[in-house]
Amino acid sequence: MTRDDRILTPAQLNTLARDLLEGSFPNVLVEGEIGNLARPASGHLYFTLKDARAQVRCALFKPKSQWLNFTPRDGLNVLVRGRLTLYEARGDYQMVLDSMEDAGEGALRRAYDLLLAKLQAEGLFDAQRKRALPAFPRRIAVLTSSSGAVIRDIISVLRRRFPLLDVDLLPVPVQGDTAAAHIRHMLQRADACGRYDVLLLARGGGSLEDLWAFNDETLARTIAACSTPVISAIGHETDFSLSDFAADLRAPTPSAAAELLAPDAAALATRLTGLHRQLHAQQAQVLRQSMQRCDRAFLRLQVLRPQAQLTALAQRAQQLQLRLQSAIARQLEVRAATLRHANAVLRAQHPQQRIDYLRERLLQLQHRPQALIAQRLQQDALHLRGLARSLHAISPLATVARGYSILQHADGRLLHSVEDAQVGDRVQARLRDGQLRLQVLHADPDT
Known part of the structure; x- marks a missing residue:
């Protein structure tokens, strides 16, 4: 060991091992037998997955364990999917599972998925080929086991909802290698007989293996x-x-x-009651309308009755007669008044009356011309005297009366100048009291 060697703690080493496991085995499938199964109050599942030579610890936490469709038990061969990790508290590696299924069921599931995809691709499950169910079926056939609880549940529901529905049980095995063939044969017979409105294929719950008869391809077809x-x-x-x-x-x-097959008898009874009330109301309304039409028809019939028509015509004739009499009376009055007026006019214009009138008028006018003539003569005399005075005022005779005379030729032409007369001409001199006949002896004009 040297100074440069890195010294790790157990926790650090576990962390490195966990990262290595999770990075190298993120998602693995393992098949084995369940052993040492534990179910704590938390709802998680802890067990070992083993075969003849090795084992590995497994944990299936509660959210995932609730989706299992079978009951895990010791000795059951299962197929699990999950990731490898390290349980640092003990330094043991384990699998944290995402899913678990029965190993035998897993093979069936894969076969089921392949067959489902095949038939779906053929269009066998298309919605447009589905047949509509009758609203009120009269007879149905139930294909199921005669000894199971399924038929009792079905009959109980049907009797409760619609007791009038006829139900025939067509017993078939619902599990086993020969179940699919029996179900196909019974289904074909029930369909061919034409007695049933609906065929119900039923079975209770179970594992995929228990229900495998209903995944038969020939049965589906x-x-x-x-x-x-x-x-x-x-x-x-x-x-x-x-x-x-x-x-x-x-x-x-x-x-x-x-429930889907049988109509609800109570709901139907309620609906029938409502329809009965509605029908009764409609019948009452139709009856009222019919009675009203009958009343109107009766009134029209009464009006159109011959006696009623004769009575109406008689009343009409009487009214017209009264109107005619009234019109004739008015016309007679008008004509009488016109006649009286014409008679008065005629009498006023009668020749005798006209002669009498003219005679009286003539008598009246006989004295009027003399009076008028006298009056007119008097007026004319006065006018004439006035004219005479006016004429006398401008008359040459007035001048003559003052001592002058008027000289005229024999033909009456006046002599205004000495030059108007020639020596030897005979002229007349008009004096106040007469005329003188004169001869011109000599003419001396003034110079």
């Missing part, structure tokens, strides 16, 4: 080929078989399958 709807209720809720995938409906448990 037979279920898919059935013309009658098939319900598969195999095992518990967490158990899945190929029959579940091939069937038209998968139920988590046989009792749940019975």
Whole structure:
């Protein structure tokens, strides 16, 4: 030993060993037999996994142990998956497990997975090929063991929910090497007979090996080929078989399958009661409407009755007669008034009356012309005297009356100047009281 050698503590050495183990073996699969199984109150599982030559300590903690689908026990051959680590308190290495399954079941599981993938790739489990279940089946066939509790549970649920449903038990073995063949044969017979509305394939829970008959490839194909709807209720809720995938409906448990198959009688009774009330209400409404239509039809019939029509026509005729009489009376009054007016006008324009009127008018007018003529003559005389005075005022005679005379030619032309007369001309001199006939002897114009 030298000064440069590194001195480790046991804890440091354990840490190095743990890191080496976990880094080199992060995830390993080990198959062996369980020994020294311990189940403390914490819920963890501690045991040794051994074979004929060696053993290794294992720990499966509570969260992972709750997912086991079998009960671990000493001597059981299992397949575990986990990582290697070091338990530093004792310096022992151990496996901390992520999963554990029955070694025999593990082989079955791998075969199951391969067959599931194959049939799924073929489209055997496609949803579009699934058949719809009848809403109210009348007769169903249950394919299960006649001695198990499954058939009793199914019948109990069916009798409770819908006692009118006919149930036929078709007993088949549900476990063993020949179970799949028996189930296929019975399934084909039940489907071919045409008596059943639904076929229920049921079995209680168990390990993968116990349920292996329902993972038969031929059985899965037979279920898919059935013309009658098939319900598969195999095992518990967490158990899945190929029959579940091939069937038209998968139920988590046989009792749940019975619940799905049978309608609830109480709910149906409640619904029927409601429908009965609704039907009664609708019938009452239809009856009321029919009665109303009958009443209206009766009223129309009464109106259309011949006697009623005759009565209505008689009343109409009477009304029209009254209206006609009233109209005739009004027309007569109007015509009488018109006639009286025309008669008055005619009398007013009668020739005799016109003659009498004109005679009286003539008598009245006989004296009027003389009076008018006298009045007019008087007016004209006054007017004439006025005109005479006016004319006299401007008349040459007025000048003559003052001592002057008017000289005229024989033809009446006036002599205004000496030059208007020639020597020897005969002229007339108009004086105030007469005329003088004169001859021009000499003309001396003023210079």
